[in-house]
Amino acid sequence: MSPRSLDECGLDLLFLADLAGKIIFQRGKISLTSLTAHICLPAVVVTPVIDFMRGEHLAEIARRGASEGDVEYQLTEEGKRRAIESLRRCQYAGPAPVTLQAYTETVEVHSVGALEIHADDVHREYSDLVISQRILDSFGAAMNSGRAIFVYGPAGSGKTYMAERLCRLLGGTIAVPHAVVVDGEVIQVFDPLVHKPIPPVERTERLIDRRRQPDARWVICHRPVVMTGGELTLSMLDLHFDQSTRFYQAPPHFKANNGIFIIDDLGRQLVSPRDLMNRWIVPLDRRCDYLALHTGYKFRVPFDVVVVFSTNVKPTDLADEAFLRRLGYKIFIGPVPEHDYREIFERCCTEYGVRFDAAAFDFLVKEMHVRANRPLLACYPRDLVGQIRDFAIYEGSERAMSESTLKRAWASYFVSDQ
DSSP states (O other): OOOOOOOHHOOOOHHHHHHHHHHHHHHHEEHHHHHHHHHTTOHHHHHHHHHHHTTTTEEEEEEOOSGGGOOOEEHHHHHHHHHHHHHHHHHSSSSSOOOOOHHHHHHHTTTTGGOOOOHHHHHHHHSSOOOOHHHHHHHHHHHHSSSSSEOSHHHHTHHHHHGGGGGGGGGGGEEEEEEEEEEEEEEEETTTOOOOOOOOOOOOOOOOOGOOOOOEEEEEEEEEEEEEETTTOOOGGSEEEEETOOHOOOOOHHHTTTTEEOOOTTTTTTSSSHEEETTTTHHHSSSSEEETTTTTOOEEEEEEEEEEEESOEEEEESOHHHTTEEEEEEEEEOOOOHHHHHHHHHHHHHHHOOOOOOOHHHHIIIIIIIIOOOOOOTTTTHHHHHHHHHHHHHHTTOOOHHHHHHHHHHHHHHHHOO
């Protein structure tokens, strides 16, 4: 709920005065109503901050409107000097941050470890895909374990796609702060590329009890899914201090709290897989991580994520037994049986408006796949049918699956020496 005093806000008066000073400096003049909206704190909290600034001769009234909320404030010369100094130390001038304690408590309330995933949930969310019961059961049980999941198999088997859709099993919403303050330093947490806000419910009541309004410093979002691939390095898992703005960006697993963190293509990173995976031993065991500010101050943050490692390499080639024991489930996703392969082809044909042909499919499986020694991977139907459609559009011909259209799609899709 929205704080009703400075004490409930959890932030230091001087910190809020500096933040308000930077906002007013950038805006020139600002009304109390606009300031409360920008700083995401109610007037009952912001007013004492403005009163303090006026008492210290840092701010003054620039214009009086018809109401108290319409009064505009501006900085004095001393206030401008202080604001410039504050901006040199830290340029953050957004919504007021929350405390680390408040953030930790909120993450615990929305913990993924408290969720229960049932068979009906898994079947409902994956009903539009052709997947074996073994794989579905393994993913469902793995999500209930609260432990990391190791997904492995050949490229194109659907590992990443399956992992991305796990977020659909995580019901409910979470609260994500715009920023967190630690030892006077600001760490920006909310990321529009990761966190998907839920539109506020439109209220029809004319009278709203202000005391029951949510804390605007938090954004109500869907549970996040953060994916990193070959670009991941060890330094990316630490706080990123921007030398120009002088505040921090949270690392990807921090932003993924209460959600899923996928490390795709494990083994393709510049850092060795063993070094990368050793970085996760403490977080996976203790459900917390330790970060450090550039000042050297270290602090503990929650590590409430479902970690999914996805790789084309065998688990034993990437990590030792000590680490593999910390992984709750190792799920192999490989080639699909022929009847599933056919069903995927039929669905793709329906989606792309291509006429399916059973004889052409038999030729594909028994001749082309066998001759090229290629397994029946789940990614091939969509790609091959897509190329049949592309050629048909180009030539103005019928969108139909045949031996000839399959041969042409096959030749342009797979690498060949001829």
